[in-house]
Amino acid sequence: MACGSTKLWNGEATWFCCGNAWGPCASAGGGACGTCRSSALQAAWPNASKACWDLTRPDLCGEDIPRRGCGSMMKVRHDCSGASVCVTVSDCGPRTRSFCSESTCCDGVCRTNRVIDLTPAAFSAIGSLSSGTLPVSIFE
Amino acid sequence: MSAYRTGDPLDRRRFLTAAALRGATVIGTGALSAGALGTGVIGATALGAVDADAAFAAPIRPLDPAVAESAFAEGRITAINHDVLEVAGSYGDHSRVRVTNATSVWKARATTAADIETGDGLYARGLPLPDGTLAADAVWVNIVNLHATIRGIEKTRLHLAHGQHEIVGNLMARTTSASYGDASPTADLSRLTIGQSAQVLGAWRPSDGSVDLVRVAVAPGAGRRR
Numbered sequence: 001m002a003c004g005s006t007k008l009w010n011g012e013a014t015w016f017c018c019g020n021a022w023g024p025c026a027s028a029g030g031g032a033c034g035t036c037r038s039s040a041l042q043a044a045w046p047n048a049s050k051a052c053w054d055l056t057r058p059d060l061c062g063e064d065i066p067r068r069g070c071g072s073m074m075k076v077r078h079d080c081s082g083a084s085v086c087v088t089v090s091d092c093g094p095r096t097r098s099f100c101s102e103s104t105c106c107d108g109v110c111r112t113n114r115v116i117d118l119t120p121a122a123f124s125a126i127g128s129l130s131s132g133t134l135p136v137s138i139f140e
Numbered sequence: 141m142s143a144y145r146t147g148d149p150l151d152r153r154r155f156l157t158a159a160a161l162r163g164a165t166v167i168g169t170g171a172l173s174a175g176a177l178g179t180g181v182i183g184a185t186a187l188g189a190v191d192a193d194a195a196f197a198a199p200i201r202p203l204d205p206a207v208a209e210s211a212f213a214e215g216r217i218t219a220i221n222h223d224v225l226e227v228a229g230s231y232g233d234h235s236r237v238r239v240t241n242a243t244s245v246w247k248a249r250a251t252t253a254a255d256i257e258t259g260d261g262l263y264a265r266g267l268p269l270p271d272g273t274l275a276a277d278a279v280w281v282n283i284v285n286l287h288a289t290i291r292g293i294e295k296t297r298l299h300l301a302h303g304q305h306e307i308v309g310n311l312m313a314r315t316t317s318a319s320y321g322d323a324s325p326t327a328d329l330s331r332l333t334i335g336q337s338a339q340v341l342g343a344w345r346p347s348d349g350s351v352d353l354v355r356v357a358v359a360p361g362a363g364r365r366r
Contacts, residue, residue, distance in 0.1 A: 014339065015285050020230035022216050022261035023344035024284050024351065027305055038263075039214050039229070095287060098337035101360045102321035120280075121212040124265045129280045130246045132341045132355060 003073040003086035005139050009065060011115030012104045013076060013136040014094050015123035016044060031091030033070035037119070041085055043074065044093030044117035052092035061100035061113045068140070075139040076116060076126065080106035083126040085118075093117040104133040111135035213237055213264045213274050220258060224273060227262055237264045238273040247281040248343035248352050249315065256281055259346045282344040284351055290336045298332070298353065300340060308350040309340060316353045321360030332356060 017025035018036035030036050032048055046056035047065045058065045068074070068089055077084040094114040103112040116138060120129060127134045213235035219226040225237040239245070239253045243266075247255045256262075256279070263283060266276035288307065292299030298309040317325035318332055332338070339357040344350075 016287070017284070021214075022230060023282065023346070024286055024302055024305065024307055024349075027303055037231070039212060039231075095337070098287075099321060099339070099357070099359050102357070120214065120263045124212060124263060124278065124280075125210055128246075128278065129263060129283050129285070130250075130341070130354075132285055132339070132357070 003075045003140070005075070008068075008074065008138045008140045009063075009115055010079070010135075010137040011063065011111050011113045012102065013116050013118055013123065013134045014114055014132065015120055015129060016091075016093060016117045017120060018042075018044075018091055033090045035070070036090040039121050040090070040119060041087050041122045041125070042090035042119045043076070043087040043122060044091035045072070045074075045089045046093065046096050046115065048089055048092045055092060056094065056096050058096035058113065058115065060097045063096060063113050063115060065096075065115060073140065074116075076118065076122070077137045077139065078126040079109045079111060079135040079137055081126065085122050085125040087118060087122045090119075091117070102133075104135045106135055109135055210265050210277075211268045211274055213262070213266075215262060217256065217258050217260045217262055220256065223253075225256065225262065225264075225279075227264075235264075236273040237262070237266070237279065238269065238275045239279065240275055243276045244278045245281065246279070246283060248312070248354055253279075261344060261346070282346070284340070284342055284344050286340045286351075288338055288340050290332060290334055290338055293332060293334060297350075298356070300338070300351075308348075309342065309353045309356075310345075310350055312352055312354075317355050319355055319357040321357065325355055329356070332358065 017038045018028045018031045019038055021028055021038055032052060036042055045068050046058045047053045047067045048069055070089055072089040075084050075086050094117040096114050099114050103110045123129060213227055215227040215229040217225050218228050223239050227235040227237055229235060245251050245253050260281050263280045264274060264276045265278045266274045269275050286302050288300040288302045290298055291301050296311050300307045300309050317327055318329045319325045320331060336358045341355045342351040342353045
């Protein structure tokens, strides 16, 4: 499925490292899909597979996130700046269940629950890595 | 109030490109050591004071639609030649990252390029220039954002489990904050407890592998006293 404009979900975006990397990320590996790289425009999705779902359990936070497997494409838009990036699902994550009800706000817009993890390349395309989280809308 | 208008990335792009092409990219004329850049790259551009958060958060866009909106580089810094960082990528590639007057630099905090050292890890966002360098509008040095479990708590550090690895997290006075999800980050770390899942944002120390903790986020309500 291409990177489109049909609304899929919204929530918090976080970032993570994967693939060959420096520092503590050196042990991250290629992720659930085996293709994940920090320098690529990629993402981790909490329902990339049944096994993935069992780890992330977004339903425990009230998020019945649909299945989108490895290779699926999504557009992630920063809800305040409007900046967007097209990413490919390449891993499983974030662990939504560990941060139920967490919210991130900007300009009065708040999004709740971690629903997508972006690589540093993807996250930095729409915001600052030092913010850690961003409120986003996701399209496909 | 920032002189940099976050709603107009074009101005920032023009300034960045002009700064890079002029070659006079580092404010200040101090001699450059082998391990560090000159001073004053952030916080005092020709546009006036720069709001650090706003600057990091505002990706630039090129005028030429044929050019990608922004480019990205990552890796370890192998050398610093004036205002260019030589970066060995994690896949054997090589990047040259140009630090300009308009580059925002983060290394555990918003800082200046003078804090960048050979051996540091880096993520950089910017625009590709014709000379093959990346004119960086933002550089994050040694930044990590890890999902971990708190295994131990001491006065000056946390012991963290990240996957199969143990990481020491250094608590930094006046810097480390905790985010309990349902409120703004706070300096009160008393609700952190052993066994909690935590998202740890900080700066890796290449010298000993520990992480200087900037923010430790745990689930809302975690550790709350009943």
